[in-house]
Amino acid sequence: MEYRDxxxxxxxxxxxxLADIKRAYxxxxxxxxxxxxxxxxxxxxxxxxKEAYEVLKDPQKRAAYDQLGKDWHSGEHFHVPPNWERNYQFSSEGFSQGDASAFSDFFESLFGDHFDHSAGRHHRARRAHQHFAAKGEDIHAKVQIDIEDSFHGAVRTLTLPSSPLDGTHPQTVNLKIPKGVREGQHMRLGGKGMPGHGGGAAGDLxxxxxxxxxxxxxxxxxxxxMALPVTPWEAxxxxxxxxxxPTGPIEVTVPANSLSGKILRLRGRGLPGAxxxxxxxxxxxVQPKVKSEQEKALYRQMQDLMSFNPRDQFGFES
Known part of the structure; x- marks a missing residue:
């Protein structure tokens, strides 16, 4: 059989x-x-x-494959090392039997599941009628919604910038937004990823x-x-x-003698949920600008009537 690099x-x-491997695949x-x-x-x-990715994405398979050495080149005649299956332990998870049967003799010789341990030989399934069916790759993307959507729930038609198949055609999907969805939460749309091959299921979005x-x-x-601007007299x-x-206008009470930075808490008015x-x-x-002489006179009157000095703690005479 031929060696595969x-x-x-x-x-x-x-x-x-691993990130390089995923990107290249x-x-x-x-x-x-x-x-x-x-x-x-x-x-x-x-x-x-796909065969290369199945091996290199799995740390155990990759380590076992690397033990063959870097001096082999693709196409060279290759023999499985003696007692290969005794020297390494790795699982076959991550691909279906249908996928494995479509891979090369090289792959099956190293990572196939069916070994006759009494004879110490690997029996490959016949592939005269093989049918290769592969699930499409999943797509991961970010999407922006309005805050109101999370309070009310909504259905939004979203256009993703491009299809991962060819990088040019946009993809439109309908997204059902549930009440209470949070920033950073992931939503799965089954079958909206890359299409499968040979009748395989599409990936997910x-x-x-x-x-x-x-x-x-x-x-x-x-x-x-929320930051709420108030006038000096309201405060x-x-x-x-x-x-x-997000659920409509409400009336809040600003207590007398409130200072800038004071926080009012309205319980239960945040994101809905249990x-x-x-x-x-x-x-x-917010301090208004003084424009007219009458407004200046009002401030002078406040200065004369109110014994207030916000810098008393400095200990200086005003």
Whole structure:
């Protein structure tokens, strides 16, 4: 049988990281996928890339494969080392029997499951009627939604920038957003990944949720945060102020003698759920600009009437 250089097949060095291996495989899979590529040998190269990935992504299989040495070259006549199956232990998880039967004699000789231990020989299944069926690759993407979507639930039609098959055609999907979805949460859309081959199932689409910036508030975990501008007289005298929330406007009470930075907590007004979050409102006292002589006179009157010095702690005379 012929030796297969899995590193050369994926175009990577022997010290490649797992991330390098995954990146190289995805590149090869996109290029040679039989449903996309017009190359006459696309199917064979697609299977070769998948076989190389099956070995190199698994630390145990990769370590065993590396023990063969780096002096072999693809196409050279190869014999399985004596007692190969006794020297290494590795599982065959990660591929189906249908996948394994489509791989090369080289792969089966090293990593096949069916050994006749009494004779010490490997019996390969006949492949005269083999049918190669491979599941498509999963897609991982980030998607932005509005904060209001998490409070009410929604169905949104999303257009992903491009299909991972050819990098040019956008993909449109319908996403059902449940109430209470959080930043960073992943949602799975079955069968919306890369198409399978030979009747194999399509991969899945995994979307990581993030929120678009909002002009009024932000979410952290299940709590809703908002900065509320108030006038000096509202902070000093107290006031009832109408504010927007994702579920509609409400009225909040600003206590008298509130200082800038004071936090008002509205329990249960955060993200909905079995244990809903809170809404935390930070007061921000906004000083108006003095424009007219009448306004200046009002401030001078305040200066004369109010014995207030915010720098008393310095110990200096005003």
């Amino acid at each position: 899995y590193y050369a097949i994926l175009g990577i060095s022997r010290d490649a990281t 995805k590149k090869s899979a996109r290029r040679y996928h039989p449903d996309v590529s017009k190359d006459t040998d696309a199917k064979e190269k697609f299977i070769q890339a 995994y979307l990581e949720i993030s929120f678009r910036p909002h002009p009024y508030y932000r979410l952290e975990q299940k709590n809703l945060y 000093a005298l107290g006031a009832k102020i109408k504010i927007p929330t 244990s809903p979050g809170d809404m935390l409102i930070t007061l921000n006292i």
